[in-house]
C-alpha cells in the first residue's frame with residue numbers, strides 16, 4: 001500500500017497543485033550489493049547531455065524520421081556546430097538530455113507528456129529499444145507549424161528509429177487523461193519523465209503534480225523550453241530546485257533551454 005509521505009497540502013504557495021509523493025517509491029537500483037543505489041550526479045547528466053556522442057546520436061536519429069522543417073533545422077544545426085567548433089562544441093537540448101538519461105539509466109519505462117511527432121520519444125526509443133514508452137498528448141493540429149498527425153504516425157516514427165518495446169499513446173488533455181491513467185495503474189513508475197506538453201503555467205504545474213510522484217527514486221525528469229517560456233521557470237524552481245529530493249542541471253546558453261533533475265531522496 002502507498003501512503004502520502006508528507007503532510008503538504010495539494011496546493012503550493014503559488015496556489016498551483018504540488019506533487020504528493022508516495023511513501024513507497026521504487027528505486028532505479030539498490031536491490032543488492034551487485035546493484036547498489038547509485039544515481040548519476042547532476043553534472044554527470046549534464047556532461048553526457050553536452051557530449052559529442054549525444055549530438056551525433058541525436059543527429060543520426062533525426063535522419064531516420066519523416067522530414068519536417070523543425071527536424072531539418074535540427075539536423076543542420078548539429079552538423080553546422082560540429083563543423084565550426086569541433087571537439088569544443090558544448091550544447092544541450094531536450095533531445096540530447098534524453099539521450100543522456102537513456103544512456104546513464106538504461107530505463108525500462110519512460111513517460112512523455114507532449115509527444116507531438118515523436119522526435120524525443122524516438123531518441124529515447126533508439127537509445128533503449130526495449131524501454132516501454134507511455135505518451136500523452138492532445139495532438140493539437142499544426143502544432144508549432146508542423147502537422148501533428150497523432151498516435152499512428154508516432155508509432156511509425158518509433159519503429160523507424162529502431163524502438164521495439166511496448167508503446168502506450170493516450171489522447172486528450174494531460175491534466176485529465178494522465179491522472180486517470182495513473183489511477184488505473186497504481187503500480188506504474190517511470191525511470192525517465194519528460195514534461196513537454198501544455199506550456200501554460202497551470203498546465204505545467206498540473207503535469208508536474210501528476211507525474212512526479214511516479215518518478216522512481218534515482219529517476220530523471222526533463223523539461224524543455226525553459227528559455228522560450230520564462231514564465232515556467234518559477235514552477236521548476238518551486239517544485240524541483242527548492243525540493244531536496246532533487247539535484248538538477250540546466251542548459252540555457254542557446255536554443256530553447258532544457259533542465260533536468262535526478263530524484264536522489266525519498
Ligand SMILES: C[S@@+](CC[C@H](N)C(=O)[O-])C[C@H]1O[C@@H](n2cnc3c(N)ncnc32)[C@H](O)[C@@H]1O
Nearest residue numbers: 114116119120137138139140173174196197198
Ligand atoms: C513541444 S510539443 C512536444 C514535442 C515533443 N516532446 C518532441 O520533442 O518531439 C508539445 C505537444 O504538447 C501537446 N499539448 C499541448 N497542450 C496539451 C495538453 N493540455 N495535454 C496534452 N498535450 C498537450 C501538443 O499537442 C504538442 O504535440
